[in-house]
Amino acid sequence: MIRMRKWRNAVVTAAWVGVGTAAGALGAWQLASSDSGGAAHSRPLDEGAVSRALAATSASPTPTPTPSVSSPSSSAPSEKASDRSTLRFTGGTATVECRADGTVYLVSWSPADGFHIDDDVERGPAAVARLEAEPSDDDEQDDLPYEIRCGEGGEPRAKVVADDD
Template sequence: MRKWRNAVVTAAWVAVGTAAGALGAWQLASADGGGDAAHSRPLDEGAVRRALAKAADAPPVRPATPTSPPTSARPSPSSSPSGERSTVRFTGGSATVECRPDGTVRLISWSPADGFHIDDDVERGPAPVVRLEAEPADDDEQEDLPYEVRCAGATPRVKVAPDMDDD
């Protein structure tokens, strides 16, 4: 009788632990809800393409005030894909860029890597070179990582750039 009771108690503990784990996994999986919430991890290329397609169908996002910088990495609905889009990866994150037939590049969207954020002073283009800067979350320990992206034909090239700060 005692062995049977131990087996029942063990089975109950296993069932409770499994249910708690399943509930936690379900909450994590449904936390974003598919909305426009910010992501805490970089998006893969397929997720970036889906988000861009969804954003192209949405009405334009207006800044809160005329002097506030844009807080969104969405393309404007008026921009048409006139070039080849690619995702480039770098130490501080990843970015989707468009290499245009005229030799210019346009920064479409970006996503920081864990432990980084992208500085607000982003040069999106279209231009011969676009720039962005990944800043470590712990600014005292690591240097900022400035990058520039150019296109060689339809192929984007990312490299470390001179520091963009004026200080």
């Protein structure tokens, strides 16, 4: 009986080792066969790459369902509804829309290496959008709270403001 139990334990252990080895090999194979190991997405796009990607998606629009009820706030369409730009600042980048009504909207943001963006982002649409870039591992460096506004020409501008904390 004891021999049978030892033999069963050895078989179970061998099975677990085999499953673990197979899982590791499968993971390594998937990483090796993936596109650049995911490194292609580790850098933010520059403004030209964003423009090309947007142009490619607008060239072949996907059909969108039309709403059955029109919005009461809709008015005559303006010639230019919004203007998207990539804004670079110390601590990261942001894709920003300067809208025809003068408001700003943060579409997305990405921290630079060594920073993270605080969770309480005020993305708009509003006259001013706010976000804060915080150093990841340096207690000596100050947080960088930003106000983002749209200028006269529809260009977004980021300005470091006094930290409320």
